[in-house]
Structure formats: C-alpha cells, structure tokens
Amino acid sequence: MTSITDPPQGSFRLSMLINDTRYRSYTFQFIALVALIGFMAYLGMNLVRNLTAAGLNISFDFLGDPAGYDINQRPIEYDSQSSHLRASTVGIINTLIVAFLACVTATIFGVIAGVLRLSNNWVVSKLMAIYVEMFRNVPVLIWIIIIFSIMTVSMPSPRAFRGDDPSSSMLFDAFAFTNRGVYIPKPVFDSGGWIVVAVFILSVIGIFAYRRYATKKLYATGQLLPTFWPTVAMFFVPVLLFYFILGRPITLEYPSLQGFNFKDGIQLRGSLIALWFALAIYTGAFIAENVRAGIQAISKGQTEAAASLGLRPGRIMNLVILPQALRVIIPPLISQYLNITKNSSLAIAVGYMDVTATLGGITLNQTGRAIEAVLLLMLFYLTISLLISAVMNVYNNSVKLKER
C-alpha cells in the first residue's frame, strides 16, 4: 500500500462547471451571455416580423430624397430641396457647434467656480456654493426653457428698433439684442485677410513655444526669463503690423435693420444662446465640484512645503497643486463633456435645429422612418461620445502620474 497520494487528476468532469470555483463564474457568465443574445434576437425577430406584417421594411433610401423643409441655422449650404442626408448633416454640425461652445464655457465657469469655492473669503465661497447647488439640482431642461423664455419675453423684438424714435437701440451701433437672438458684427476678409489670420495663429504658436523654452531654461539653468510682457508683445505686435501693412484687409460688417429682421452681421439665435448658456452653467456646476475635489485631493502638506520654499500663492497653484490635481479632475471631466454632448439633444425644446430635431424630428416625422432614424441617431451619438472619450484619454495620459 502506498502512502503517496496521487496528484490531482487533470481530467475535467462536467460537474466541475457548477462545483468548481475555477469554472463556476465562467459557467454563469456564459449562461448570461446566451440569455442576452437570445433576448436581443427575440426582440430583433419580433421587430422584423411585425414590420413585415405591417408591410414596412427597413430602408435607408429616404436619406437621398429631398427634405422639403427649411432649417434656420445653416452652417453649410442647405435649402428645402436638399436631401434628408444633408439636413441631417446640418443638424450634426449644429449639435457639434453647441456642444463645443458649451464645453468650453462650462470648463471656464467650472474652473473659476471650483477654485473660488475654496476661497478664504466667506462671501465668495458661499456665493459659489449657492451657484453650484442651485444649478446642479435643477434639471437642465428647465434651465434651457427658463433662459429661452426670459430672452423671448424681456428682450425687444426687432420692430422696437424701427422708426424715428425707436424704443430700443443698438449697443455701440454694432450689437443688437432682440428676442430673436443677438446680432453681432461679422468680420469680412478681403484678399489679405487670411494672411493676418495666419500671422495671428503663428504668433499664438510662437507664444507657446517661447513659454516652453522659458520653462526648460528655468529647469536647466535656474535662470528666470520674463514671460508676461513678451507674451503680450507677441500676441499683438505682429498681427497689428501685418493688419496695417496689408491695408486693413479685415473689415466688420455691422448688422442693420432691413425689412422684418436685422440683416448682415452674425445672428446668434435665441435658441442657440439659451441652449449653450443653460448647458454651460448647468454642467459648469458639476465641473466646479470636480475641480474642488481635485484640489482638495492634494494634501495640504504640499501647499505648506511649497510655501516654505518661498513660492508665492499663484505659483503654488500653478506649479504644485494644479499639475497634481489635473490627474483627479480629468477623468470625471470627460464624462461631463459627454453629458453636454448628449444633453444638447434637448435642443428641440427651444427649436434649435440639432441632429435630434432634424433627423430625429422632422425627417423622422415626414418620412415615418422611425427605426432607421433612431438607429442613425444612436450611431451618431455613440461615435461622437467615443471620439470625445478618446481625445480626452490621450490628454489624460499626458498629465497623469508618470510611473517609472
């Protein structure tokens, strides 16, 4: 009789799928997966069968048909004879416009409010607390409608600007605030205009390059180069120089009242402003909390250590706290940007023609292609959300803690 126990047999028995902890989780995951696929297949089959029974089919041919309706905000060429696809494209661009504007503005609001909420000044910090709690806790749709209604009711209509003694007048003869939107001057580029723009972009790039060089020099040699005045000089001097050398190639086109409405200039529609501003202040309140959390996540010892090295408060924030806080702030910031993009689909509440209003609204209604239109909408929002995530993750990787 041998006293040596046999090593565990490698043979696999079916009962191990349930009894063996090594396999049990796979078993249940597999069952769940099959159930999920089965459920989806059931819904899909059901859909196809019922559509056939109703004599309908899934077809995307309608995208090529003339849309037949007009859109008020047209970033690209569009008229009522353009196709539904083109109408959807106009909607997509309108969505991106408002999402971009709102993301930028919300970030600015959020960072300011988040930093100020930690201020030692009691009034400032309480004011910011009120802002955050008030805007964060009321649904964004309500804010959109409130802002839009206030604009519609309180601002004068273009009619009020007419006549010899109008009850309203334009600000500096350049800005008109009406209940249909705000009209601002539009830059008109003559032949040399684009050169000035190019110079401006180059000087901005130059500013960044110079500041990077200054930082490098500081780290390498300890020599502190001046940054403020050179930045200001690089920002203004080349642009102004080229502007006058080329004979003022950029002029402004002022809005003026013609017929029923203001013409010329750029019209920022009331619907765009309401949506943009509401999304910005609403999401800004969330971002403020992210920023506050990020800053508070850095231990106070860091501030004190930096102060004991003789750094001024501004430098402590810029050189010590923020670089570390960004690591905490960026990931939730991504989801706030996604929220803005998705919440922009509330646009139809104020008649802003985003992609939900064109493709998911009028096109869907006029063609009756509900399933196709909703599928396309889902595809669009999914794509744009994943793109935003990807871009922000690249940025996150560049600021996160570099582990060696």
Place this chain on the structure above:
Amino acid sequence: MKKTVLFGALTVAGLAAGMASAATLDDVKARGSLNCGVTTGLVGFASPDANGVWDGFDVGVCRAVAAAIFGDPTAVEFVPTTGKTRFTALASGEIDMLARNTTWTFSRDVDLKFEFTGVNYYDGQGFLVPKDLGVSSAKDLDGATVCIQTGTTTELNLADFFRSNNISYDPVPIETNAEGQQQYLAGACDVYTTDASGLASTRAAFENPGDHVLLPEIISKEPLGPLVRHGDNDWGDVVRWTLNALITAEELGVTSANVSDLSAAPTDNPEVNRLLGTEGELGAMLGLEADWAKNAIAAGGNYGELFEKNIGENTPIGLARGLNAQWTEGGLIYSPPFR
C-alpha cells in the same frame, strides 16, 4: 422630446406584436373605452374645459364613435398628441384612432400605412400677422420670421410657397400651438402659420383678437379627418361610417333633438330608417348595435350641430361653413348613401 421618439420606436419594436393581428373593435369593446388621439389643446377642435372635460369639434368625432360602440359618449380616453408624436402613437396601438386635425396626404395614407376614414374639415394653410406690421399679402413677407409647428404638412407647404415665390424667410420651429402662440405674441416671430381654422381658433384665444389679421392667401389644401391604422378594415369602417352617419344626419334633418323621436318607430323616409336602425341590419354588419347611429348622433348632434356648437359663426372662433357646407348647400361635405 428625444424620449418620446425613442419610446415611440421602442413601442413600435416591442408592442407591434398586437397591432398586426388583433381586431381593434374587439379590443376596444373588451377594454370598455376608446383611446382617441387629439391635439394637446386647440380651442374649438379639442381642448379640455375648466373641469378637465375634453370638448371640441374633433372631440365630437371621438365621442360619436364611442357612442356608436358603447352607447356612451363618455367612454373615451383622450390622449393628447403633438404633431410629432401622433403617428407613432397610432402606429404603436397606443390609440385606436386619431382625430387631430390631421391632413390627408398620399404619403401618410400609402407610405405611413394609415387609413383616412373621411374628411371632417376642409382646410387650407393661412398666415396670421399683427395688424401693425402693415402686411396685406403673404408675398410681402420676404425676410420675415415665421413660427411653424414642426412635423406638420404646413412646414413643407411653407417651404414650397416661399420657394416658388422666390422670397426668403426664417423658420422658428415650435412644438405645440400654445408655444407658437407665446412666441408670436412676444414678437419672436412676425408671422404664425398653420391651418386657417387653427389660426382662427388661436386668435380667438388672444386678449385683443382685433389686432391680428389673417392674410388672404390660402396656400394649400388641407383636408383634415380622422384616421386609423392600415390593415384593420372592419375598424376603419366603424370610424368611417360613424362620421358619415353624422353627415347624413344633417342632410336628412336628423338632429340630437329629434333623433329619439325619429328612431322610436319607422318613419316615412327609408334612408332615415336604415340610418337609425329601425329598418335593415346596417348596425349588425358593422358589428355594432342596431341603434349605433342614433347614439352617435345623440352624443353631440349631427355634423352641422357639432360645427355650430364648437367652431361656428356664433362661437369665438367664428368660422363660416364655406367649403364645409353640405353638398346640397354648395359645400364639399358629402356622405355616400346608407344602403
């Protein structure tokens, strides 16, 4: 709104099971009430009164159908729908019929798979402008801002009209009539356009109706009528012939006041007898009681009575019969014979 569309699509996907096979009339009878889609509120056509009871010209059609089926004009669940949600609501089976000043068009009938069961109001698209705008023709509206209900035929007519007259406009899409009224009164748009009847009804609700005028141009044909889903012809017949019963009743002089007398015993007029069920089996052919038409007429009166009571010249809306007079009076309202 995104939600509505999504839910609509989900219902189409999920609940469509019931729609293809079931007989709507049986469903309605089993449920004990009719689900009728109406507007979210258009005075005269469909709007809830101070007590929350729906009333109006389109509501009258719903009540007549309910009365024809149940003998009870109150056995109706009114489902308010917007221009955008109405078709999804009907296609998904959420409502049994739609009586919501909906224009009968080719694509809605053929492509969207609905069945229009007649016309209860011949309408056309008009323009409402403030008097002090000094506009006398729609062709003077170059560059104007126009409030327009989104998801309607009027949206397409508007684009066509301005395009064919080579003038420009700035559309402001709105969701409901109430929203349009608010935008228009605040001056956020110069013009409000929808069916002329709807404009008259909207104007009647203004504080100073006299400050606003309807422009003379009627830019489209808008035959408005109740509709049901394609594919259930029996149910379509019930709605179609209830409407026809109201129209025929006016033609034959049967009113809500005399209908019970006329239906008590056979009269000299055989068509009245067939209509009111004292002769023939018309009710049974529809799958209803013999006195179905009597109940429908008793519910709110015949076509003419409904018109006068809700939108006629003695109401604040003040619409003349015009095209909607009986064919014997030079109008277009005409019912096939009950035979």
